[in-house]
Amino acid sequence: MKAIQTALLSYGMSGRIFHAPFLEVHSGFELVGSYERSQKNIQKAYPGTHSYDSLDEVIQDADIELIIVNTPIPTHFEYASKALKAGKHVVVEKAFTNSTAEALELQKIASKAGKHIFVYQNRRWDSDFLTVKKVLTSGQLGDIVEAEFHFDRYNGAKSPKMHKELPGPGAGIIFDLGPHIIDQALHLFGNPTHVFADLRKTRPGTEVEDLFEILLYYPEMRVRLKAGYYFKVPVPAFQLHGKLGSFIKTRSDRQEADLDAGRKPQGDSWGQENPQDYGVMHVDGGNPERVPSENGDFMAFYENVFQSLRGEEQPAVSVQDGINSMRVIDAAMESSREKRVFTY
Missing domain, CATH: 3.30.360.10 (Dihydrodipicolinate Reductase; domain 2)
Structure with a gap:
């Protein structure tokens, strides 16, 4: 079964602690790289990965199936919606969005694109x-x-x-x-x-x-x-x-x-x-x-993401859960x- 090619949108504290280690250990994922605006650190920690210079470069990589939106909260709606419209599944960190209205709009975008949103509630x-x-x-x-x-x-x-x-x-x-x-x-x-x-x-x-x-x-x-x-x-x-x-x-x-x-x-x-x-x-x-x-x-979250994309499970933390919290x-x-x- 093909591993889920995955990219981070930040390799700061959250990328280093909460995401990359699980993507490395879980055999169902392959960490492709991360969007890094200034400091270029992911290749030092994970040789063979790629440091992307822009969000567009990540989104335009046809091999990437899943994007982790682990950037500041004000960017969540913009970045997640761009990724979904480009045909990517997304994991979105907390807080899910800036408002309920944005959360509802992301739900519509994901539904239209036929893609999953996983709200990261580890x-x-x-x-x-x-x-x-x-x-x-x-x-x-x-x-x-x-x-x-x-x-x-x-x-x-x-x-x-x-x-x-x-x-x-x-x-x-x-x-x-x-x-x-x-x-x-x-x-x-x-x-x-x-x-x-x-x-x-x-x-x-x-x-x-x-x-x-x-x-x-x-x-x-x-x-x-x-x-x-x-x-x-x-x-x-x-x-x-x-x-x-x-x-x-x-x-x-x-x-x-x-x-x-x-x-x-x-x-x-x-x-x-x-x-x-x-x-x-x-x-x-x-x-x-x-x-x-x-x-x-915490690995149970990523196991559920894997099973939702490759098996028959539904997201354990769904977009509706994100809406309810907002x-x-x-x-x-x-x-x-x-x-x-x-x-x-």
Whole structure:
């Protein structure tokens, strides 16, 4: 079976950590190269690949079947639409687009072109989230009353990537960290009925919101989502509270750190958490119990891409998933501006 000829649109941090290692290890892909605007690094890391000087050069390469749109968020719609119209399948990083309107338009373009869009939500395969999902589906907590997901950091410095710090499309923490936990919430609980949010600026001199709290309302429960940069003492990243008990879990997936250190995503120990990071189950009538974590598995995303293009699977993170997340982001931004609850 012919390998899927794949090109990146950037070989910075995301290309080096989140994409290239998986394309190298998975036998169903061949990493052809990357569009590199200034620094030319991909050939040093992956001899035999090509450094493209322009987006058009990538798109016009007839051998390329799949393009990874891992560029700044404001470019996602433009670059993905050009690739789709040129007959390429695309993987688009988070945040999927700048708005719901752009996401819907990409869906139309992909449908007309007969091509797949895969929304890159690798955090669905974090060890901590997979464990939360396992606990939820076990039913041990009973009906869930409230869930709370955090993606917190302690770093008041501005990002050197100025597209994240200048007001405009795709800027701010809700576009940077928000898509991870929004997608996780929608994946577990489906679409909410209403959305309420509060976005704030907390860092000295910041021009974009860097703290958010979003409430997703469901008929019988609610989900609280929060991210910010001033959390010196980490709070639990995941909390599930049900009528029969609670589950508390830290954010402890090791994959990003291991990839950054140059480790290849393979072997039985890949994605294993340390036992001290296991979550704790508190069930009515029982003692607190440590729950062994599932192994993290970012490769599952690319295995699904391969099976969708060569087998009979459908995208695990579909274009509709991307649209749903953008609807939450749009509603949250409007809710914060107008200080009211929005219907999803």
